[in-house]
Amino acid sequence: MDIERVRSRFIKHFDGKTGNIYMAPGRINLIGEHTDYNGGFVFPGAVNKGIMAEVRPNGLETIILYAIDLKDKVEFKINDTVGPRASWARYIYGIVQEMKALGVPVKGFNAAFYGDVPLGAGMSSSAALESCFAYALNDLFGDNKVSKWDMALAGQATEHKYVGVNCGIMDQFASVFGEEGKLMRLDCRSREFEYYPFNPQGYKLVLVNSKVKHELVGSPYNDRRNSCENVVKALCAHFPTKKFETLRDAEWDELEAVKAEVSVEDYTRAHFVLGEKDRVLAVCDALEKGDYETVGQKMYETHKGLSKEYEVSCEELDFLNELAKENGVTGSRIMGGGFGGCTINLVKDDLYDRFIAVAKEKFNAKYGHEPEVYDVVISQGAHKVC
Template sequence: MDIEFVRSRFIKHFDGKEGNIYASPGRINLIGEHTDYNGGFVFPGAVDKGIMCEIRPNGTNTIMAYAIDLKDRVEFKVDDPQGPRASWARYIYGIVQEMRKLGVDVKGFNTAFAGDVPLGAGMSSSAALESCYAFALNDLFGDNKVSKWDMVLAGQATEHNYCGVNCGIMDQFASVFGKAGCLMRLDCRSREFEYFPFNPVGYKLVLLDSVVKHELAGSPYNDRRNSCENVVKHIAAKHPEGKFETLRDCTWEQLEEVKAEVGDEDYRRAKFVLGEKDRVLAVCDALNAGDYETVGKKMYETHYGLSKEYEVSCEELDYLNDIAKENGVTGSRIMGGGFGGCTINLVKEDLYDKFIADAKAKYTAKFGHAPKVYDVVISDGARKIC
């Protein structure tokens, strides 16, 4: 993100005076899909693409915000009970309200922001926007008294209360707590987390965006969540002495006990979740040992599970995964909820150019358009630039 570009737009659209500049990143998730609502682990990292804003108090009770990329300007009062209609401005409005609930005495300000998080690639541009403004408001009006976890939860509450998205905490967590050269294992049940070194010398991390998003009939995410909850219910009935809230609490042996009762579909979905729990922990050990071959192997296992057991893949994503295997890519899998979006790929540098060229050529020949390519660098979380 270009600091001078954001500053020039801010100066042009307001009174010519400079403010403070803040930035917050988007995120990737190396492994750990569909585990958050099952009480499991996720393994995200902040990336070198995100949101950057310039902001300066204006001495009034009015917030004047300019979205550089959209060329759109919105004004609203700090204490406006309804807030703006523009969807992008709802994120800023929501963060203002949630930070005020935390005791931050937010006053009026002028702000302009821009982003370079690819839209539709599952890298969480909205969380980056929320985290950027939460950090900025805490710095400008809160004397930095609000904790990082409070900023994470303020971002989540903004999605829930003002934007109509009932999201988890992984995206905001990664955007706030990100650390260059490290991925983070987050326990979605306890909120405990740990940094793990990610310095894959000789490898690159790259996203291939299928540029498709399939809308399936019904509620595919709810269906899968219901499958998991059904398995937990049956296991709990067989073990009344235990405490079974999510699949996180269940063992492989207990899953086998209820296989006949829950049916093949629910069994396969629960099998994926238990396997993914084990894979995340295996990747932690591999990263500590600098063993990126094992990391890659687990990524392929996750893709297989998401495709064949959890059934959230699609033809385009499976094809990109097959191309990765054909090119000797160390690891490849679906990143995100599925039904479209990206694969995340861990590839040796000496294979990178051939892999990308082959993927573009074969994918275009089959589907009529090339995948988008996004190289990933693991970076720091929300911060003040100047």
């Protein structure tokens, strides 16, 4: 990322003095989609794209923010109980409130930031923004006393309380805990996690961005979460002696037992979640054996489930998935919350050039624009740059 770009804008828009520069990454998720808020497993890693911010205390009771990409400036008081109207600024406002609640004595500051996470690509630019500022405030005002987990949870609380997305913890977890060259298997129920070295010899991991933008605020995301919660309520009623907190606690035979007691839509979505729970564990076993063919097979199975059962795909993403299959790509699936964004693809080195060329040509012929392609580099989580 471009340090000079941040520094030059910070100097221009504030008092000419420099501050500290922080960075937090976006993330990919190899497999395990829509399982985090269902208490299941996810398998993310931080990437070399994210949010970079320069931050300096200003001695005031005011926070002044400049979004470099948007060329937009917003300010609000430390004790403002309403917060700014600009949607991008509400993420930072929320982090300020959550870090204060954790005991960090946040004072006024100036900040300029930009991002190179493609917006709407399912790589979680919002979690990168939250993690970047949580790390910065912890460093500047909190003597780094707030734990990594609490910083991640502050980001999640920001989404819930100030943005309106009832998200799970995966995105913020990956942005805070990421390590270079390692993926992480996170148990979203216990919060136990394990690092897995990820250096697939003979394969590339590549994102193909449809450039179809998605908006998760509002009904599409929350509707699916509600479906899962409806099935949990039915399970609790049907099996009163067993405790069901999330779908993670359900077995296949128990889901079948309540099939007639829930809507077809709710059952189908729960069916996907249970299948995805199994697929993540299968991928972990396959990675330990270096069996990337099984990893790829499970990725295709996940895409089918996300498209047909969870219904968060779209025509463009299904088209990219089919192109991958036709061109011998080992694994391909929609990545992220859905409704647009990227496919994540596990591609053999010798097939990479042809797949990318065909994907660009055929997608452009059908939809009038080429998809964007990003090779994935697994990188460090939130940190101070200088």
